[in-house]
Amino acid sequence: MLYKRLFKNQLALTGLIILVPMFFCAIFAPFITKHNPVEPNLKEILMPPSLSHPFGTDMLGRDVFARVVYGSRISLLVGFVSVGIAILIGIAIGAVSGYFGGIVDEIIMRFVDLMMCFPTFFLILTVIALLEPSIWNIMVVIGATNWMGIARLVRAEILGIKNKEFVMAARALGLSELRILIKHVLPNAMSPVYVVATLGIGGAILTESALSFLGIGIQPPTPSWGNILTQAKDNIEVAWWLSLYPGLAIFLTVIGYNLLGEGLRDLFDPRRYYRLS
Amino acid sequence: MGEVLSVSGLKKTYELKKTIFSYRKDKIIAVDGVSFVLHKGKTIGIVGESGSGKSTLARCILFLERPDGGEIRFTGQVIDYGERELLRSIRKKIQIIFQDPYSSLNPRKKVFEIISEPLLFHKTVEKGAVKDRVFEILKTVGLGGEFIDKYPHEMSGGQRQRVAIGRALSTDPTLLVADEPVSSLDVSIQAQIINLFLDIKENMGKSMVFISHDLSVVRFVSDEIIVMYRGKVLEKGNKESVFRNPLHPYTKMLLNSSLGGIPKIQIEPIGNEKDRGCVYKDHCSERTGRCMDEPPVLFGDGDHRVACIKY
Numbered sequence: 001m002l003y004k005r006l007f008k009n010q011l012a013l014t015g016l017i018i019l020v021p022m023f024f025c026a027i028f029a030p031f032i033t034k035h036n037p038v039e040p041n042l043k044e045i046l047m048p049p050s051l052s053h054p055f056g057t058d059m060l061g062r063d064v065f066a067r068v069v070y071g072s073r074i075s076l077l078v079g080f081v082s083v084g085i086a087i088l089i090g091i092a093i094g095a096v097s098g099y100f101g102g103i104v105d106e107i108i109m110r111f112v113d114l115m116m117c118f119p120t121f122f123l124i125l126t127v128i129a130l131l132e133p134s135i136w137n138i139m140v141v142i143g144a145t146n147w148m149g150i151a152r153l154v155r156a157e158i159l160g161i162k163n164k165e166f167v168m169a170a171r172a173l174g175l176s177e178l179r180i181l182i183k184h185v186l187p188n189a190m191s192p193v194y195v196v197a198t199l200g201i202g203g204a205i206l207t208e209s210a211l212s213f214l215g216i217g218i219q220p221p222t223p224s225w226g227n228i229l230t231q232a233k234d235n236i237e238v239a240w241w242l243s244l245y246p247g248l249a250i251f252l253t254v255i256g257y258n259l260l261g262e263g264l265r266d267l268f269d270p271r272r273y274y275r276l277s
Numbered sequence: 278m279g280e281v282l283s284v285s286g287l288k289k290t291y292e293l294k295k296t297i298f299s300y301r302k303d304k305i306i307a308v309d310g311v312s313f314v315l316h317k318g319k320t321i322g323i324v325g326e327s328g329s330g331k332s333t334l335a336r337c338i339l340f341l342e343r344p345d346g347g348e349i350r351f352t353g354q355v356i357d358y359g360e361r362e363l364l365r366s367i368r369k370k371i372q373i374i375f376q377d378p379y380s381s382l383n384p385r386k387k388v389f390e391i392i393s394e395p396l397l398f399h400k401t402v403e404k405g406a407v408k409d410r411v412f413e414i415l416k417t418v419g420l421g422g423e424f425i426d427k428y429p430h431e432m433s434g435g436q437r438q439r440v441a442i443g444r445a446l447s448t449d450p451t452l453l454v455a456d457e458p459v460s461s462l463d464v465s466i467q468a469q470i471i472n473l474f475l476d477i478k479e480n481m482g483k484s485m486v487f488i489s490h491d492l493s494v495v496r497f498v499s500d501e502i503i504v505m506y507r508g509k510v511l512e513k514g515n516k517e518s519v520f521r522n523p524l525h526p527y528t529k530m531l532l533n534s535s536l537g538g539i540p541k542i543q544i545e546p547i548g549n550e551k552d553r554g555c556v557y558k559d560h561c562s563e564r565t566g567r568c569m570d571e572p573p574v575l576f577g578d579g580d581h582r583v584a585c586i587k588y
Contacts, residue, residue: 165381169441172339173395173448174369183394187385 005267012263018256026072035063037070038221046239056241058231064241067223068249074224075253078139078208079201085143087197090150091186097151098158099181109155112148120145124211133216142204150196157189191268195261202257209250225250281352281452281484282315282338288346289333307333309508310347313501315452320478320485322499322516324492324531330508331488335456338486339371340364352451369399372445376457378437382429388415388440389425395447410447417481418443419473435466442473446481453477454486459494471497492531496520504528507556514581524583526563555586563587 006012025032035053041061049056055064097108124141131137161167162185170180211217212226220227225246232242289308308330315321325331336342337349343358350356351367358364375381382391392411396402402410412422418439429437438458445453455474459467475498477483489495495502502519504512504527512525523529555561558568567586575584 165375165377166383168336168341169373169375169381169444170383171341172368172371172373173398173444174365175395175398176365179398184383188383 006263009263009267011259012267015256015258015260015263018252019260022072022253022256023076025069026076029069029073032069033063033066035066037062037066037223046235046242048239049241055245056239058228058239058242059235064228064245067228068225068245071223071225071228071246072249072253074135074218074222075205075208075250078135078142079205079257082139082142082146082204082208083197083200085140086146086200087150087193088147089144090147091154091193093147094151094154095158095181095186095189098155099162099185101159105155108151112151115145115148118145121207121210124207125214125216128211128216133211133219135218135222138208138211138217142207146200146204150193150200153192153196154186154189157192158185161185161188192265195265195268198257198261198264202254202261205250205253205257279317279352280314280350281317281319282486283313283350283353284338284347285312285350286347287311287334287337287344287349289330289337289342289344306508308337308344311503311505311508311510312347313503313510313513315484315486317451317484318478318482319500320487320498322495322502323486323488323505324490324495324502325505326490328507329505331490331505332456333508334505335373335454335486335488338452338454339373340368369395369448370450371452371454372448372450374438374441374445374453374455374458377461378434378441379429379461381441382437382444384429386428387425388420388427388429388432391429391440392443392447395444399448401448414443414447417446417477419469433466434462435469438462438466438470439473442470442477446477450483452484452486454488456488457490458487460489460491467494474498492520504531509556510575510584511557512581512583512585513575514577514583518581522581524581524588525557525585526561527557530562555584 006016039062041057044053044057044061046059047053047057047061053063053065055068057063058067093108093112097105123145127141128137131141167180167184170184171177175183208217208224209226209229212224213230215227215230217226218224220231228246229243232239232246236243287308288306288310291305291307311330311334313321323331323334333342337344340349340356340358348355351371354367356364356367386394389408389411392414393407396407396410397404411425415422415424420436420439420443424432424436424440429440432440442458458474459470462470471494474485474487478485478498485498487495487498496516499516502512502514502516503510504519504525506527512519512523512528519528520532523532553572554570555568555573558564561568565586571586573584573586575582577583577588
């Protein structure tokens with residue numbers, strides 16, 4: 001039923017049309033392109049787009065199409081893992097805060113306020129500068145600085161749900177508090193989390209690209225959209241294709257997630273939900 | 278006849294903070310000195326309009342709220358609220374049915390999960406027998422086996438209320454608390470659900486506390502009636518004698534309005550501590566000077582008691 005409505009929703013559908021081929025490329029990268037994304041080929045430096053190199057080559061003669069395709073693996077991985085981390089932290093903290101309330105809630109929410117005061121990007125920069133810039137460090141740091149919104153959202157949802165009668169009925173049935181929280185309260189609080197998570201993936205991909213562009217993200221020769229752009233900026237006057245294609249890839253992916261997120265928001269809107277069902 | 282529930286002098290107040298910066302607290306008395314005894318297989322009907330403390334009373338009976346005064350004994354046992362395991366095992370013996378079956382069923386669970394969850398959690402039946410037991414419960418509440426895979430939003434209000442009753446029956450409770458169980462249903466469905474309650478009472482021998490603002494509904498199912506107003510018991514007695522010979526002016530008013538006589542008056546809910554005198558003094562048609570500062574006490578014989586200085 002949800003799938004049917006998903007396909008009727010134009011925003012979500014557009015998002016999926018952009019994202020599904022991206023996933024396909026990321027998973028089947030070796031079948032999509034025969035070129036090696038990291039091996040230099042000094043005979044074909046800075047070639048403009050052609051049939052054998054649809055996106056041209058870079059200053060080391062590597063195929064840009066191959067680099068963009070392999071780079072999508074990094075972007076998707078960073079997007080999903082870091083948002084996954086943010087969701088886990090956010091749900092745990094938000095659920096405890098909202099469900100148990102009182103002084104616990106007060107302390108946790110003030111901590112969230114405190115976390116939100118930090119300029120996130122500079123926090124990430126500092127942490128990465130102190131640690132070594134590996135893909136795992138990047139994902140953990142992006143995740144650990146983006147859970148606050150989700151925590152607040154989950155808390156707000158739970159505040160509304162925990163006083164509903166089905167929760168009271170569950171308590172009267174003698175179920176344990178933990179079971180009530182996990183089985184009855186949390187599942188009903190999840191829909192807005194899916195929306196925020198989807199939008200968050202786009203944000204995480206952008207952050208990763210920015211970090212890689214600044215040289216403290218994914219380290220060459222591993223291709224990522226951000227570090228392709230770094231190399232591109234040195235040659236922007238002679239090789240426009242070096243900047244255009246990875247830039248386009250970032251743009252399309254982020255807009256894909258944003259559209260999907262907006263579409264999901266419509267789908268999960270309870271008023272619409274009841275009208276259609 | 279065994280005593281299932283005995284409530285004596287129950288009191289519950291809520292503190293109302295005006296703002297977070299003010300230390301002045303207003304106390305609101307939701308339930309004030311309610312006492313009654315419920316015997317096995319009997320039904321007690323609690324009548325009163327919204328704000329009279331009926332639902333707070335229900336929550337206290339379920340041990341979901343801790344009363345500020347008085348005592349609740351369940352099958353003769355006084356409950357220590359600190360003992361969580363004991364509390365949990367007692368709770369499953371007391372089940373509640375809520376007014377609104379839209380919000381009392383988890384919207385993300387199918388009927389099968391709703392009814393089987395307590396069975397599995399308390400291990401009341403073997404794993405293999407769960408499905409049979411769920412069918413059995415559905416049959417008891419008048420639903421066919423095809424409902425097992427339905428979500429709450431796929432059912433009508435009456436069907437949903439039947440599922441809620443089925444869930445309450447799943448733990449095989451001694452006592453059922455029904456908090457306005459038919460108020461949100463259509464009149465034709467109301468009759469069906471009331472019949473179901475009569476069935477449960479007569480064939481399964483459950484004791485019930487039946488809460489409603491509608492006297493005609495309470496009349497069908499109850500053996501004894503308690504009339505509440507602003508947290509206090511105004512009249513209490515055998516069903517027949519309360520209906521034939523209502524003593525308190527408020528009961529008379531309720532009886533008249535349930536026959537379509539006097540329109541309901543707007544009443545500010547729940548008492549404040551500063552109030553003196555009779556709780557019903559502001560709206561009483563038979564008020565005298567003494568009502569203003571002399572709080573009446575409940576008196577009379579065991580079958581019929583009233584709290585009014587007229588008698």
